[in-house]
Amino acid sequence: MSLKVAQALRKIVGENNVLELPEDVLPYTLDASIIYKGMPTCVVRPHSTEEVSKIVKFANENRIPVVPRGAGTNLVGAAVPPNGGIVVDLTGMNRILEINTVDLRCTVEAGVVHAKLESELAKYGLFWPPDPGSSDSCTMGGVIAMNAGGMRALKYGTTRDWVLGLKVVLPNGEVIKTGSKTFKGNAGYDLTRLFVGSEGTLGIITEATLKLRPIPEAESRICAYFDSIEKAGVAVSKIYMAGIVPAAMELMDKGVIIAVNKWLGKKFPEMDACLIVSVDGSKEEVGALANKVEHVLKESGASQVLRATTQEEFNEIWLIRSEGATALPNVTGKMNVTHDVCVPISKLPEVFKEIRKICEKYGIPVAMLSHAGDGNVHAIFSVNLKDPEETAKAKKAHDEMCRYIIKIGGTISGEHGIGIDKAELLVEEVGPVAMELMRSIKRLLDPNNIMNPGKMGV
């Protein structure tokens, strides 16, 4: 079977673009979730939408699972093949097809790396606002399929707000174009946003047209330390209530600060929480906003407020944020299992407290790294994944956390998606009617269930 599949695929993409040797397919058995695994029958590397279409058509006719994959940076197992099948590696489709500086849009293939696009756009003074943490490696197809968020989401929204149109290969191999090249579009059902965030379960995104913005003229970062994380949570609300919409509000708790200090030999104050507020806009605006932010942070009981005035200070402050996740495993000696929940911002103080309580109960060390400005909390569990008992405890803590989040009106995914990780929990959030509607949409588009099966609970 495997051999026949590889032979058929070679006819489509050429000799060198099909991998089947165990050592060649090994990198495709995992993604950044670490936890989830699967052995593909083979890996195929197409270089055009036409090739993708032929691959999917072949797979559909032969009822073979198809798992689309970019850089595999997602954290929920969305890019692994738990049921085997063909992994479609889209990293070879990496052309930026158009950057239109007059109409403020670009068109990219699925395999374009986010950071590469960012640097190309910067040459023209433009940017695409969503900024996933994995920018250096993640591909735009993955960013869109997972509806990635990032730090700027509180001001600019997430991926779904910045995609104008898509080219998608449907599960039967047909090619569809959605949306338009215009800033506004209202022609028929919103198919674009049906595919954004569908995690490869409804088709393979091969091209996307994106809405761009001029890069803001200036940015300023203000860093505040708090003796309790709850106080920091309250400060986030107070900034909005003062009429300020920052570009980012990032919160790191004591666990993260200590890890960064140890890992990089720094001396950041090891207080219960650090909140970094970033404001962007015109020079005039940024100065005025930064003053207001400082004022609100002091009034909210921050023990220390620092403002970056030089590029060096700017970069230094940001280390707590940018190196936090990397520092943790180096200090704890365990692995990061990063969870992603999101709550109304007024609930943040309570949520920080409760997550710590749940993790303490199960004996799982937890550090908090939060896009606090939109209520998105990444609870990073430190787990020895080689210890089955500890792993099971961590899973229990995770599920308890998710159920608590649902109970208080939050969501089990702010930006990382569902994948395998939360496939069983999803129904508890959305309810049986919405779940069945999602499943029926899946069956409608993919009656043979070949597209990324086993993901999203559909």
Added chain:
Amino acid sequence: MSLKVAQALRKIVGENNVLELPEDVLPYTLDASIIYKGMPTCVVRPHSTEEVSKIVKFANENRIPVVPRGAGTNLVGAAVPPNGGIVVDLTGMNRILEINTVDLRCTVEAGVVHAKLESELAKYGLFWPPDPGSSDSCTMGGVIAMNAGGMRALKYGTTRDWVLGLKVVLPNGEVIKTGSKTFKGNAGYDLTRLFVGSEGTLGIITEATLKLRPIPEAESRICAYFDSIEKAGVAVSKIYMAGIVPAAMELMDKGVIIAVNKWLGKKFPEMDACLIVSVDGSKEEVGALANKVEHVLKESGASQVLRATTQEEFNEIWLIRSEGATALPNVTGKMNVTHDVCVPISKLPEVFKEIRKICEKYGIPVAMLSHAGDGNVHAIFSVNLKDPEETAKAKKAHDEMCRYIIKIGGTISGEHGIGIDKAELLVEEVGPVAMELMRSIKRLLDPNNIMNPGKMGV
């Protein structure tokens, strides 16, 4: 039949909330499109989601068309009952259920009038960015079902970007909740945006949770007159290329200016086009932005550039925009038939020229009122709708305009939607594969085709 239907509905909503006398249902036979008409079997006025659910269940079991309706301000016939059936008047569900000033969100029933919500939010220094022209009468259910746009869309996006979650009665009467109460949400398929803009064909939106923003501290308006509309179109692109993202860029052509002058006895320069640029933000930012905008407009060849410095000047400048559509029929003696196309902004100069050419060919006077900042052009045809020959010519001009717009990469609807008006043209824009996908989604959710049948080409 009619009597039996009314009887059954009275059991659900009470004696006084079912209308069936010809004089009572007359207002429901039309919407703001003027062109499209239909006589409902009866009109029902529910006051809760539960009542809506029972109505729809009854209609579905008896295969009776259901047409949801708010204020009927849409311009494409989306709220008329061409196939008869039950019109569900949602204006009685007009409670603002929550305004949460900490979490920057509100929850409203479908019948809440946009302007009413705006004024309630303003009490707390908050606003909901989409701003349809019919704000004074349109209801939030209609705004969402039609994915309304407005003048601020270039900076803030359209309705779909500002809805967090919905309560929807599905065509079988089941009630579904979509989305979340959080700023970010990534849990399953994006059902929220499947219903936003679905024009009542997939279910009835009864409640919505909306994302809010603090009202910007300041706003400034700059008005420029150009001796050719093409030059004004180029100026729009130049503003973006200077790194400015205004809150609105509204363009009115000579026809509109002349009509406003005649109608209100004003003396606005009767040049080929007037462009009003609005910038918002902090006081500091607005001052700086307004200076830049003035500079760009002068450089783009504007014959005259005026800046509103007092509230009176601000209101005066805005008259050309706010009274334009009202002034036209009073001056032409004919009716406005307002069309809505959208193109990449670089195409604006060409589009203005071509639309005038097409209308001249068919002898249909046209005035242009454009949300130029997002490429959205409202071509207002002056037509005597009582003259069948003239009406037919206007239709021909419309279709030719739409086909031209599709050809140059635009969309046949920027914000008004499809309704009956463009139901047959839609496939020409989206293509047969996307059209069939839309139809199959419609069949999936509404197998008996009871929900607003005959709309959107589905």
